[in-house]
Amino acid sequence: MTEPDLDWAALDELRERFLDGAVSAAPYWRSRAALASYDRTYGERIGWKWDQVLRELELRGWRPAARTRTVVDWGCGTGIAARRVLARFGAESFDSLALWDHSALALEFAEDAARAEFPSLRVTRARSAELAGDSPIGLLLVSHVLNELTPGALASLRALAARADAVLWVEPGTHEVSRRLGRLRDELAAEMRVVAPCTHALPCPMFAAGNERHWCHSFAPTPPGVLADSDWVRFGKRAAIDLRSLPYAFIALERARAGEPAASPDPTLARVIGRVRHSKADARLLSCDRSGLAELELRKRADPALWKALERTKEPLVYRWRRAGDELLGGEPG
16 A cells, blocks of 8 residues: 555545435546545555455364355445455356446446456346345355445345345444444344354344443454554554454344254354453453353453453454353353
């Protein structure tokens, strides 16, 4: 990323629009330069979130089923989500990438970027008839769209997700957006198998009485070298962004087909929500598993290695705990 080459006027306008949180009534991409500048900055940060989501899916042994030959990137923007997914799972694993966005400029940019990175892959624009139909689709990708959708657009996307072989959906890790995504997770879980972030298939415990202040979110690590890169540092200051903070929320689901073995979540796993809060003597965290949410405490002397690992790890926070009530005695990564 070369900071002097960025179209700052376009980036400032886009940031104000995103911060405003208003539903988008029309395409807001003004130029190819704006898309290129976004892709190298805000889009790249979204890519870091996708990297962490895909890392977690890989650690938990998941990849798209062999039958899934098409990737559909809905609301693709610059196409950063599709490019990260194809790079992780291998473009050779799929026959085609279908892109959709209400902006023709964005579609053109995303097509060109995908073809440049994956020249042997067939890249097309998803047709409206296909999106509005009732036939199954492949791997559906959705990224950072919830706070921009009208009720009608959300209903159409919800119906499309129900037809997918699998859904990977990543959003900002804010309280409001995460809880909206959690509601969709519960709706889709009636028709699909929950893969992640949940370690169980029960209704999301965030919506149980008394948990209104909580929301399911995680933090992706900033790649090595970014905080020492002068261009990124200048970008962070200009955009008033903490480069170290990458909160995100996500859901991953897949459809079971007749004759295929039905996988089940591992009931021994738990997931840390948000960040672990460390002090000199202990660590406190919010844990989610099939029993619900629990605020747990790990005394440093109980397991110094785990206390240190929870502070330093860049991996997804999925663990098998050993606990006595709300006190952690130890644990291992899941």
